[in-house]
Amino acid sequence: MGRGLFITVEGTDGSGKTTQIVLMKNYLEQKGYDVVLTREPGGTHISEKIREIILDPSNSRMSAITEMILYAAARAQLVYEVIKPALKSGKIVICDRFIDSSYAYQGFGRGIDLEIVGNVNKAALDGEIPDITFFFDISPEIALSRRKASTGTDRIEREEMEFHMRVYNGYKQL
Ligand code: TYD
Numbered sequence: 001m002g003r004g005l006f007i008t009v010e011g012t013d014g015s016g017k018t019t020q021i022v023l024m025k026n027y028l029e030q031k032g033y034d035v036v037l038t039r040e041p042g043g044t045h046i047s048e049k050i051r052e053i054i055l056d057p058s059n060s061r062m063s064a065i066t067e068m069i070l071y072a073a074a075r076a077q078l079v080y081e082v083i084k085p086a087l088k089s090g091k092i093v094i095c096d097r098f099i100d101s102s103y104a105y106q107g108f109g110r111g112i113d114l115e116i117v118g119n120v121n122k123a124a125l126d127g128e129i130p131d132i133t134f135f136f137d138i139s140p141e142i143a144l145s146r147r148k149a150s151t152g153t154d155r156i157e158r159e160e161m162e163f164h165m166r167v168y169n170g171y172k173q174l
Contacts, residue, residue: 004034004087006128008098011136012168013157014143020136021096028092036086039096041074044081050074055154062155064110068120071102076124083128098130100174105156108170109163135171140164 007024011017018039025037041051053059054070075098086093099121107114140161 002090004089004091004093005132006083006087006130007092007094008100008130008133009094009096009136010098010100010104010133010171011138012140012143012164012171014146015136015138016143016146017134017136018096021094025094028094034091036082036091036093037096038078038082038093040078040098040101041071043078043095046077046081047074050077055156057153057155057158059155064106064112067110068102068106068112068117071106072120072124075099075102075121076126079124079126079128084126087128095130098133099125100133100135100171103174104167104170108173109159109167135174137172140168 009017009021009024021037025035028035040047041054042048050070050073054062054067054074078095083093083095102117102121103114106112107117144157144161144164
């Protein structure tokens, strides 16, 4: 059996990508494909635990480097446990956020050198590079006003608007 297809979906917080991802999954399943849907940070028991640490608003003293490494650690486990085996068995994997989130948020947003972000994540990816990446081009002003109306705010969402604008412009460069 050939390698499956690896699709990732990116965008600023509250861009509405999660809703569209579910529609994409349903559509592909109707066409007869075997689809695995997952998200970052999370998607495995260990990665969800790391997610709790990263997004906990009480961890306001977390350094940018710690944050980058934690995202990469959650990613490494997801690749190892879910993404690599699914692609190997010919499935379509749709991942809500992946490596480009680290370039956009930790690179452009926090100001970590993109080369460092790339090098740390190289180990996490273990060669699994997305075949297709969709970017939801919604400005943070619109996205976050929508988001606040629907749910509470985690540590990243609490960042100032300039941070979210750097992330958004970073995505556009990527
Ligand atoms: P989540 O609630 O899943 O956000 P969304 O619904 O917008 O996808 O929270 C994930 C947060 O983590 C989001 O603010 C983006 C951020 N993030 C990074 O900063 N770096 C990363 O590598 C990843 C995967 C996410």
